[in-house]
Amino acid sequence: MIQFIKHLVRFVIFASAQALVFNQLEIDYGIQFMIYPLFIFLLPYDLNIFLSLLISFLFGLTIDSISNTYGLHASSAVLIAYIRPHIFKLFEPRDSYDPGIELSLQTMEFRWVISVFSLLLLIHHFWFFLLEIFKFNELLFVFQKTILSLPFSIVICILIQTIFLRKTKMK
């Protein structure tokens, strides 16, 4: 129950922060800050995949409806929710994950978090910008946006993890 409320609160905070704050920060060269993949990343890793797909869909749709992007965020959110378990399996440590643990910077190694999270973000960004632009003759622009936005999103998400997630450490 506590878990449920915690994730519900995160849902609201991440969605409003993305739509009302980070989508308003606009720098040129097509750089965009994405923090909402962090919410999907932080869902319990043993959560039923049906549930996590549905949650991500709703989550993306919430952001879409505030920021006038109509299904763009929903599509990318569902994609990474689907890919997430596969990537976790790919980077599984030798003695597998401890059950019930939250996979974040507090419980896992820095290297693990960086590699898993940036891979997820890379897929997310590429898919997002590909859909947003949706022209093959502007493919270079898609790459430019992806590559330029990626470091910004990663740094912001790592900062959020180190600053705000400290209390949930070690139950």
Next chain:
Amino acid sequence: MRKLFAFFRRFQVFLLFIGLQSLALYIYFSFMSFPKTQVLTSTNIVTGKILLVKNDVTKLFNLSNSNLKLQRENIKLRQKNPISFIQITRNTVKIDDTLFHQQYEYIPATVINSTFDKRNNYFTLNVGSLQGIERNMGVFSDAGVVGVVHFVSKHFAIVKSVLTADINIDVMIEGTDAFGLLKWDGTHARFGQISGISNDLRIKKWRKVVTRGGSGLFPKGIPVGKVYNISSIEGQPLWDVTILFSEDYRKIQRVYVIKNFLKTEQEKIESLIPEDIIE
């Protein structure tokens, strides 16, 4: 039959993923082509309210700037006021003026949500059908043209801005009378393109670009920007004209929506033009 169930069970995760993904893409592409999904946009009452609150907070940051702009516009209007003219001839005749019919009316509005770094950017305004906004009305600010109303709810309207790929407002370059369609290539919020200008016309840099007023969306002569760069397109007898927008769409706040009283009349008479026979 059992095999079919087995198939579904085996691929149930993937099928759900495909289902949700196609739903999201359906919403996305149906919006891109035609505004059906009113529920999911910020013209929706709930998200509209959220954006109004957000705008209440953020508009104060730009208050002094918007005041300055309004003041400048006031000065411009005041100069046109009869009070500021010296009367030269005294023998005036009172004319009940039927020569001039009002063709355009302007409805003031505030941009409560906007983007400029997406491929296609839409602005949300705080006026809607209650204020008499309809689809396909032109929108401009004191500095230049902004876009066209894309769809409307009771209290809000979404504007397809100049910063979209196919905005296609007809513009002309002052002095040369060359006209073309306004485009945006998605790279920078300050620069746009004009397509369809024949390269036998001589175009000078920094010439003003204004609306042509052909489609009845905008009155003639609303500023758009200035010619910034001209280059030739290989293999086509056309100029590739880059313009610098006169409005900075990154900071836009106050806009006016144009109501054209003669639009239906113009559309009606233009529909009488026979369609080209396609062979």
